[in-house]
Amino acid sequence: MTAGASQDVEARRARALAEQYLALARQQQRIVRRHEAGSAGERRIGALLQPMSAYGWTLLADRRWPGTRAANVDLLHVGPGGVLVLDVKNWREVHVEGGRLWRGQEDAHDDVDKVARIAELAEQSVAEIGLAPLEVVPILVFAGESFDPLTLGRVTAMGEKQLVPWINRRGERLTAEKLPAVLAVLERDFPPHEDAGPVVLSPVVVPPVLPLPEPAEVPEQQALFSAVELEDSLLEGALAAPIEDWMAFLHPGQAKLVRQVRNGPARVRGPAGTGKTVIGLHRAAYLATTRPGKLLYVSFVRTLPTVLSATFARLAPQHVDRVEFCGVHAWARRFLDARGVRHRVDFTAADTCFWRSWASVGRYSALAEVPVPVTYWQEEIASVIKGRGLTDFSEYADLTRVGRSTPLNRAQREAVWRLHTAYDVLLRSRGLHDAADLLVLALAEVRRRPLEDPYAAVLVDEVQDLSRVGVQLLHALGGDGPDGLLLIGDGQQAVYPGGFTLSEAGITVRGRSTVLETNYRNASRIIETAVAVVASDAFADLDDSLEEGARRMEVARDGGVTVRIDAPDARSLDAALVAAVGDLAAAGTSLGDCALLTATTTDASRYAGVLHRAGVPLVPLEEYAGQTCGRVKVGTIKRAKGLEFKHVFLPGLREGGSAVKAGESETAWRERLEVERRELYVGMTRARDGLWLGFLL
Incomplete structure (x- = not known):
């Protein structure tokens, strides 16, 4: 490149950009002349927004309000920042008091409600193509005024001078692929007002150093993406983002559910x-x-x-x-x-109180005849008795114990109640509460005096x-x-x-x-592997009926990677785990999109040590705050509930689940295994793209 060539390029680019602005300004002057009979404020704001067409925005001016003959919508501004429903006011002495909009001494809040209603109609239009309601924003803009944005319910009010900077701060909310479909439904449902002249739309963005190309003639039936193509393009973009962005991705097919009343x-x-x-x-x-x-x-x-x-x-x-x-x-x-x-929750001290109560009341009672581990009775008290807020034995005597398959006769239930009473008395004598008590106390207080x-x-x-x-x-x-x-x-x-x-x-x-019924997260191989774990287990879903484990489900994404390692010993499994994590990192996967999950905190700590010694950066799930980072998340499956990761590692598994405990009946063992299988299913379904299962033989 010769001396000064780069300066010449920049000068040409600046000149071309200036010419674009001049052309847009001349175009806007023509629009202003055609709308001279309209509102001066609308013209003023329209002139302000029209140059944004060079950046992918389209201005729909003076549109008809759906369902009316005469009412109009001032401006719909559609672009990368979403759908902006603008009601333009040429007012003075505007202020907000008591959460309401005032014009001088006059309550003008009806205008806030009006633009909100228009936005709701726009939401209904764009929901059919899967646009989330948050992307439709009602705005009151005051021509000739300057004041920072104010929030009035879902409506934002601001001065003219703040409008364009506010729009620019929104960033990109709609992709270029989606904009044509959004415009199409809005133009259909918000047609030009009868008195409105033609509106010039300039949504094409071109490099400023090149001449504007002539728009190609596109047959109407080919002008828009199909719904399937739109969904695919949105899904592809979400999949490429860090997992934290993916967790906020609302599939277009679910947009209508968000705004149901x-x-x-x-x-x-x-x-x-x-x-x-x-x-x-x-x-x-x-x-x-x-x-x-x-x-x-x-x-x-x-x-x-x-x-x-x-x-x-x-x-x-x-x-x-x-x-x-x-x-x-x-x-x-x-x-x-x-x-x-007053409340004092101490888990260790409460656990001690239970075991002392068992030694004094439970060990030689009718409960000794039931072949279950002692911890079964601790769970019975926490989940069945305290979890239901039972205070009298008559409530427990004939209770259907949902989720508990070990049968108990009356004598055994009486023994459980005596154990519960002894435990509760011991807690109170020491000024203690357990976790279940905390919710019981809160419920009683809310009922005594609501918020x-x-x-x-x-x-x-x-x-x-x-x-x-x-x-x-x-x-x-x-x-x-x-x-x-x-x-x-x-x-x-x-x-x-x-x-x-x-x-x-x-x-x-x-x-x-x-x-x-549609799984958008897990690739097909991953969800097939996970469902196989619980397919034979019927379950209750907060009602009186049971559902089959293999439920109806459609899967939106094919593929995925599932890997199973059967290791003869712990050392071999550790080596395979380190190698698998290393292979993913070498292939370009961000470690921040990965998680290592286990059933117990002890196992989580152990495998965290294995990865740490191998130089793998880690963050415990209890310290994970939802921010993108380059470290593998490590923790228990229970802590990972509700979360998602691109790749999940589940080491330390055993075929068939845990073994029978001493004194445990087959019924109790099977009940426990069912919970374990559900937990494993949860862990496996945290994986979006890749699942690694490490079994110890």
């Missing part, structure tokens, strides 16, 4: 990988934009709320202060502290792992009003003993339950 408690359920949690996240974001008040997103799993909070912050940063993500026990603890209710500032909605993830008391607590917080309570989960992924039904908890979701 339900007139009472509702439920979303379905097999692993069907997008239950991501629907919950988008639902929380949608509710945050459409109604006042705070929302609670809660789960039994302690890791999940932290990760989902970070995911939500990327999904809807403007609403992070509206949604509280929390574990159910952490919420109960904070609530009791705020109310001054002064109630939640607008409560969303419950992994609901199948909660106790009846836990669900009753959250029901008391969310109530029976429209969209007040959403339960998300899958009984096939229950990894704790015991259970209950929603009818027991006093919750009805009849007519408001959605069953998902």
Whole structure:
């Protein structure tokens, strides 16, 4: 390249860009002249936005409001930042007071409601092509004014001078592939107003150093992507992103579920990988934009709320202060502290109290005749008695013990109750509570005095792992009003003993339950391998009926990699694990998209040591906060519930599950193995693209 050549190129590029702007300005002047009879404010904002066509934006001006003859929509601005529904006002003395919009001394909040209603109509249009409701944004823009954006429910109000910078900060929310389909449905449902002149659309972006090409004639039937092609292109882009971005990906086929109105408690359920949690996240974001008040997103799993909070912050940063993500026990603890209710939870001390109660009351009782490990009775007290909030033996005497297959006669149930009573008395004598007590205390306090500032909605993830008391607590917080309570989960992924039904908890979701059947997460080979583990196990899903383990499911993605290693000893398995992780890294896979999961914390610690000694960077799941990093996540399967990874390693497995324990009956052993298989299924279905299974012979 000769001297000065690079400067010449830059000069040519700048000149060409200037010519584009001049051309766009001349074009806008023509549009302004054609709309001289229109609103000066609309013309002013239209002129401001029209040059953005060079960056992929299309301005639809003066459109007809669907369902009306005369009402109009000022501007629809469609581009990489989403669908902006703009109502232009040429007002002065604008301010917000008491959460309402005022024009001088006049309450002007009807205009806020108007633009919100138009946005809802736009949402309905774009939902049919799978666009999430969050990408439709209602805006009140005030011509000639300058003030920072204000939030009025789901509507954003701002001055003219802040509009373009605000749009630019939104970044890319819609791909170039999706924009034609979005424009098509909006042009169909929001046609030009009868009095509107032709609108010039310039959505083509060209390099500034080249002349603008003449648009090619494209037959109408070929102008748009098909729905399948659009879905495929969106899915491909999401798959290429880090796993943390994937966890916020809402498949187009599920967009309508996010904005459904339900007139009472509702439920979303379905097999692993069907997008239950991501629907919950988008639902929380949608509710945050459409109604006042705070929302609670809660789960039994302690890791999940932290990760989902970070995911939500990327999904809807403007609403992070509206949604509280929390574990159910952490919420109960904070609530009791705020109310001054005394509680002291000490797991080690509580465990000691149980064993002392067993030695004094249980060991020589009728329970000694039942061939189960002593820990079975500890689980019985926690999940069946305290988990259901039982306080009188008559409630327990004839109870259907959902999820417990070892039968108990009356004498044995009386012995369980005496053990429970002795344990409870010992706890109280020491000023202690266990985890189940925490929820019982919180429920009693909420019923005694409901929240002064109630939640607008409560969303419950992994609901199948909660106790009846836990669900009753959250029901008391969310109530029976429209969209007040959403339960998300899958009984096939229950990894704790015991259970209950929603009818027991006093919750009805009849007519408001959605069953998902399409797996978007797991590639076909992975989900086939996982389902085979639980296919023969019928399960209860918070109701009185049993479902077959091999459920109806469609799989959106073919392929995937499953690897099984059968190692003769621990050293051989360790070497195979290190080699597999190394091979993935060498192939270009980010280690931050991988996880090593085990059934116990002891195994997690052991295999973390194996990888650490091999120089593999790690992050424990209890420290993982949902941020993209280059380290393998390590932890238990229970801590990984609700999370997703591109590749999962499950070392230390044994064919057929764990062995029979001393004194354990075959019935009790099979009950325990069923829970183990469900847990293994959960671990396997965390894997999106690759699954590595390491068995010890």
